[in-house]
Amino acid sequence: MKLFGYPEQRALEDAAYGQGMTPTRLIGLMLPVWCVTISATVTVAEDYELIDRFLERGIAEGGLTTTADLAGFYALDEVLVDRALRFLALINHVRLVDGHWALTDLGKRSVADGRRYVRLVDDRRKLYFDAFRSRPLTRAYYDARKVSMLPAHKELEDDARWFRVLFSVRGFDPGALTALAGNPQRDRFNLPARIENPRLLGQEQVLLPLRVVRAVEAGGRVRYLAYGQASAEVDWDLTGILESTPDVLLALENEERVVDTRGEEERTRAWLDEKDVGPYHLTRSAAGLMTVAVPESGVGQGGFPLHRLGSFVVHGSSVFRLWCAAERPRRQALLDRVVTYVIGAGRVDTAHLTALISRIGRQLELDISTVADLAALAEKAGARDLADRLRDLD
DSSP: OOOOSSOHHHHHHIIIIISOOEEEEEEEEEEEEEEEEEEEEEEEEEOOOHHHHHHHHHHHHHOOOSHHHHHHHHTOOHHHHHHHHHHHHHTTSEEEETTEEEEOHHHHHHHHHTSEEEEEEEEEEEEEEETTTOOBOOGGGGOTTTOOOEETTSOOOGGGGGSEEOOOOOOOOTHHHHHHHTOTTGGGGTOOSEEEEEEEEEEEEEEEEEEEEEEEOTTSOEEEEEEOSSOSSOOHHHHHHHHTOHHHHHHHHHHHHTOOHHHHHHHHHHHHHHHTOOSOEEEEOTTSOEEEEOOGGGBSTTSBOGGGTTSEEEETTEEEEEEOSOHHHHHHHHHHHHHHHHHHOSSOOHHHHHHHHHHHHHHTTOSOOSHHHHHHHHHHTTOHHHHHHHHHHO
16 A cells, blocks of 8 residues: 655655755654544534525625515525525524514624534534644545545554554543634634534544654754655644654654664665666765765666656665766756656646746756746757747746
């Protein structure tokens, strides 16, 4: 089972070129999470059906309080209007008093906010909290198409076997439900507009796969950046959970303590020798990142793929940056990566393309940052179709 929909290099690139840090290690982690089943009375926000919205506004703003008045004002069939009003009464938006329609409090709130609020009694749903301090996970982790919550009681298989499993002996804190129900950012945490009287029905511990990048800030501070399955961009909420939990920090720091840097370099050299990429030069920065500089013959056919230039190679939990002093393969690497985006995108977003060019240009240490710059490079390389398409976008 493939756990992540994007290559591990994307997380390292985000840490380096998106966050401006120096990545030194990539750690696969299984974070224990409480999957909590609750029952509550909730108010959900929905889009209005067009006729419902106008009928409620007619009552609230136009003083139209009878079925005939509303049908006449909107030039609608009276039977249709009556049916719509009875539906609105069913969801407690309007009530009929002595032949006149009036909005309920729920209806007034709906009109004011432009959203149709529906109150559901005994609504059941699952919520996710970290298993160390019962902090809620954000909406992204409820998308089952991208995120896999793995059972904690089963043996891990395939890719998951290489992940470090964390354990928590802390039980779920029921007070976290009350706190979440009152949180004004409920939508961020996959909760409806309003939740009342949440009751805990059951709980089980599951495992959330994460990629954690150990990275060093310019000032020397070590960070542990969390990358989930849903996105190759750092998740600052989960990063905060990791960095503020002593048990997690201890486990991550122990990973670094047991590293023998000399042995790591020797293993990396042995691996490079097996790949036979030609004479290379391995260095390590003050922050701890290894860089491997290869000759031009070491990339492209028979060597490392061009798209790895300026990016990272992962060997176990070790990370090194792949480099080539020759400018020609770096220019070609930039063109190849942009072509992949331009061809793969159904509709090219010029702002996104410009940001992509600038970022890859910095990765490859090329003085190219705009669509016009890249069009000139494509023209010079003989890629005239690409150059013409880029000029059309500029």
